[in-house]
Amino acid sequence: GSDSGFSLTELLISTAIMLTVTGAIFGLMAPSQDTAQVQPEVADMQQRMRVGSETLFKELVMAGAGPYQGATTGSLVNFFAPILPRRTGMISPDPTRGLASVKTDAITLSYIPNSYSQTTISSPMPNVSAELKVEQQTNCPKGRELCGFEIGMQVIIFDNGGNYDTFVITQVQDSAGHLQHRQQPLNYAYQIGAQITQIVSNTYYLDRNTNKLMRYNGATEDIALADDVVDLRFQYY
Numbered sequence: 001g002s003d004s005g006f007s008l009t010e011l012l013i014s015t016a017i018m019l020t021v022t023g024a025i026f027g028l029m030a031p032s033q034d035t036a037q038v039q040p041e042v043a044d045m046q047q048r049m050r051v052g053s054e055t056l057f058k059e060l061v062m063a064g065a066g067p068y069q070g071a072t073t074g075s076l077v078n079f080f081a082p083i084l085p086r087r088t089g090m091i092s093p094d095p096t097r098g099l100a101s102v103k104t105d106a107i108t109l110s111y112i113p114n115s116y117s118q119t120t121i122s123s124p125m126p127n128v129s130a131e132l133k134v135e136q137q138t139n140c141p142k143g144r145e146l147c148g149f150e151i152g153m154q155v156i157i158f159d160n161g162g163n164y165d166t167f168v169i170t171q172v173q174d175s176a177g178h179l180q181h182r183q184q185p186l187n188y189a190y191q192i193g194a195q196i197t198q199i200v201s202n203t204y205y206l207d208r209n210t211n212k213l214m215r216y217n218g219a220t221e222d223i224a225l226a227d228d229v230v231d232l233r234f235q236y237y
Helices: 008-062
Strands: 106-111 118-120 131-133 154-158 164-173 178-181 195-198 200-207 212-216 222-226
Touching: 008 106, 008 200, 008 212, 008 222, 154 200
Parallel strands: none
Antiparallel strands: 106 200, 118 195, 131 178, 154 164, 154 195, 164 178, 200 212, 212 222
16 A cells, blocks of 8 residues: 655644644743743842841931940930931032932931940140040050041041031051041031040932932942832931
8 A cells, every 4th residue: 555644734734733832832931931030130129128128227226326435425316416318428418508408318327336436535626637636545455545446437526515527537546645537627626525436327318310229328438228219208207
């Protein structure tokens, strides 16, 4: 007998069916692949948002914590406002007066950390000065009388009259009781007894050009905490 085979019509029909089934399978797989590719990015974004919100919450809780040793102790609320609706610091600070001084998408939180760097100035400090002469700390060993202070540390000077300024230490001279800094003219000529202590003062704000939640440390560092932030608003009661 003769060998039987497929006609051209049958071959075309079977090929069409195979292509249809294969296309359907790939159609089902494509969304799964897209989801698999997107999930890590979504998880990373959610994790960064979680870290950002937790960081902001912890600093809101800490805001206002003041010095706990020396002649001046208690909450910073007793001396100045530790929560401000604007960016403060060395780089691009917002105005302190007028409508531009109040923002709904920026907040500055200040507090005194658990630190030994707490003392007072031992001589008057003029408005324009690159040096602080301070009292030596009683809890420091001989030769390191200012052991709590370090180069690069952000410190604050303030008094009981509501005056304050912040700056970054550039040199520590223990034996002389001197702290060096490079700073713009201060807001006030401080008198003997004004408090000097380490401070944490961070501004959280929304960069609307990049849609990122940012943190500025008041000195030279702006870092992104979360990407793809749609909006950020602070309300005060």
